[in-house]
Amino acid sequence: MKGVVVPFVVFLSILTLCGSTLAAAPTALVLHDGLTETFAISLVNLLGHFREYEARTSPLNSTEYNEIISSEAVFVLMAYDSPPPGPQVREALEKRTGLTVFAGEHRWMGSSPSIMVCDRVSYRGNSFWIEGYAVRKKDNLFGETVVAMSQSGQDVPFIERNGNCWMIHGIPMFEVPAWIMADVLHDILGISHAQKRTAMLRLEDINPSYSGERLKKLRDCIEYLYSEGVPFSLAVFPVFINARGEPRALLITDNPPLMELLQRAEKMGGTVIMHGTSHQYHQVSGEGSEFWDVETDGPIPDEKAYFHERMRYGLWLFREAGLHPKLFEAPHYNMPLSLQKELSNYFGTIAGSLMITDESYTVSQDFPYIIHWSWAGLTVLPEQLGYIATDAESMSIVTILERLDILTAIMRDPFACFFYHPYVAGDLYLRELIPQIRDRGYVFVDVSQYGGDPLVEVFEADHIWPLAYSRVPLSRYLPLIIGLGGAVVLGMVYFRQKKKKKKEMFRE
Ligand SMILES: [Zn+2]
Numbered sequence: 122m123k124g125v126v127v128p129f130v131v132f133l134s135i136l137t138l139c140g141s142t143l144a145a146a147p148t149a150l151v152l153h154d155g156l157t158e159t160f161a162i163s164l165v166n167l168l169g170h171f172r173e174y175e176a177r178t179s180p181l182n183s184t185e186y187n188e189i190i191s192s193e194a195v196f197v198l199m200a201y202d203s204p205p206p207g208p209q210v211r212e213a214l215e216k217r218t219g220l221t222v223f224a225g226e227h228r229w230m231g232s233s234p235s236i237m238v239c240d241r242v243s244y245r246g247n248s249f250w251i252e253g254y255a256v257r258k259k260d261n262l263f264g265e266t267v268v269a270m271s272q273s274g275q276d277v278p279f280i281e282r283n284g285n286c287w288m289i290h291g292i293p294m295f296e297v298p299a300w301i302m303a304d305v306l307h308d309i310l311g312i313s314h315a316q317k318r319t320a321m322l323r324l325e326d327i328n329p330s331y332s333g334e335r336l337k338k339l340r341d342c343i344e345y346l347y348s349e350g351v352p353f354s355l356a357v358f359p360v361f362i363n364a365r366g367e368p369r370a371l372l373i374t375d376n377p378p379l380m381e382l383l384q385r386a387e388k389m390g391g392t393v394i395m396h397g398t399s400h401q402y403h404q405v406s407g408e409g410s411e412f413w414d415v416e417t418d419g420p421i422p423d424e425k426a427y428f429h430e431r432m433r434y435g436l437w438l439f440r441e442a443g444l445h446p447k448l449f450e451a452p453h454y455n456m457p458l459s460l461q462k463e464l465s466n467y468f469g470t471i472a473g474s475l476m477i478t479d480e481s482y483t484v485s486q487d488f489p490y491i492i493h494w495s496w497a498g499l500t501v502l503p504e505q506l507g508y509i510a511t512d513a514e515s516m517s518i519v520t521i522l523e524r525l526d527i528l529t530a531i532m533r534d535p536f537a538c539f540f541y542h543p544y545v546a547g548d549l550y551l552r553e554l555i556p557q558i559r560d561r562g563y564v565f566v567d568v569s570q571y572g573g574d575p576l577v578e579v580f581e582a583d584h585i586w587p588l589a590y591s592r593v594p595l596s597r598y599l600p601l602i603i604g605l606g607g608a609v610v611l612g613m614v615y616f617r618q619k620k621k622k623k624k625e626m627f628r629e
């Protein structure tokens with residue numbers, strides 16, 4: 122009997138083990154209609170901060186009854202002009218006992234037509250100015266007020282709670298209201314993360330045109346950060362296109378001093394970010410968005426083929442330059458959802474803000490904390506503090522610190538990031554800003570831990586543009602060299618023979 126029991130117990134424990142590894146993560150279902158799809162995508166991005174849940178969007182009226190009932194968390198997003206949910210959805214929502222969050226404007230639940238445009242919001246003992254946030258008053262309260270807003274001193278609920286049900290009024294997709302909602306999601310989902318202040322710094326727009334004074338300033342930044350033990354990242358694009366009209370490509374491999382400096386930076390705590398390939402579409406490098414046509418505010422024709430060509434070329438050049446990008450950052454953050462999905466063929470991590478539509482680059486989302494799994498399946502290392510602008514350096518530093526203080530006051534686990542162009546003034550402003558960020562309890566982290574090597578290794582790629590410096594490899598000349606060499610040898614043999622014949626003639 123004993124002999125039978127032991128294998129049975131082992132079998133049972135294997136079953137349990139399999140069960141625990143195969144068990145799907147709890148689902149957070151974000152239901153939307155045509156008017157709230159973008160809001161839903163932005164919310165799924167935020168829910169990606171919580172590894173415990175698997176969040177996804179689903180159209181409200183075509184979602185199965187059982188799915189609504191059985192999902193661990195359901196978010197229902199509607200606008201004032203949304204048609205009311207169908208009877209099946211309504212019944213499922215009424216029957217649900219699990220966590221249910223209503224967000225937006227729910228006319229079917231009694232939102233009134235009159236709008237209040239709020240200018241302040243209170244959260245965690247602080248009052249913040251907000252820019253015209255619209256909420257619709259409800260005739261009766263939903264539950265207890267968790268966060269209140271106000272218009273000229275008159276309070277109105279922003280977030281309410283009634284047991285397992287929550288109501289978020291208005292559409293908080295941007296700035297302070299969005300960050301507050303992002304922080305409250307910890308309470309809504311019942312997931313407490315440790316209080317932790319993380320910081321990231323990007324040295325921005327480093328490219329093959331860096332030489333002389335600019336290169337020295339970049340070196341000064343790297344050496345200062347290294348001496349202070351501040352891990353940093355370098356957003357690099359490996360091709361510089363000089364002008365409109367007849368573009369010529371200056372490659373990173375044309376610039377050995379830059380390559381050597383960046384290779385050294387990688388050993389000094391620097392993480393290279395692939396910041397596109399040429400940082401332009403039609404324009405000069407640095408000015409243009411590479412993966413979105415900002416002139417027409419539309420996608421680039423045949424965007425997928427274009428995207429893969431650029432990615433492969435860029436990755437090949439990084440490889441040739443002996444550099445190891447660990448994540449990606451879209452030039453000017455402009456990359457539609459369609460290409461964010463394609464990006465996961467190359468990198469699992471993206472830096473900066475994200476476009477949340479395929480329609481316009483004007484709708485993009487800043488994140489207050491790290492996102493482990495975005496709507497498109499990427500880890501997002503956000504940026505929300507801005508940068509130090511040329512000719513407005515001191516003002517920029519004030520603005521960065523003001524934004525940092527707002528972020529710190531709202532978030533329990535903020536991930537703060539700013540970026541800096543080393544050509545502005547070398548390490549000068551970093552020396553001013555970095556200690557002030559650290560004084561606020563932030564720790565700069567090595568962001569390579571959130572990224573990884575490119576998922577594709579590119580050993581060869583065709584040039585996309587005519588090169589600024591033509592560098593045809595010796596191997597290309599090999600047939601010519603062999604041909605010429607052969608001709609010389611043949612010529613020598615011929616003349617020798619002729620000479621010999623002449624000599625022999627005279628001998629006779
Ligand atoms: Zn958190």
Ligand SMILES: [Zn+2]
Pocket residue numbers: 325326396400407452453
């Ligand atoms: Zn850039």
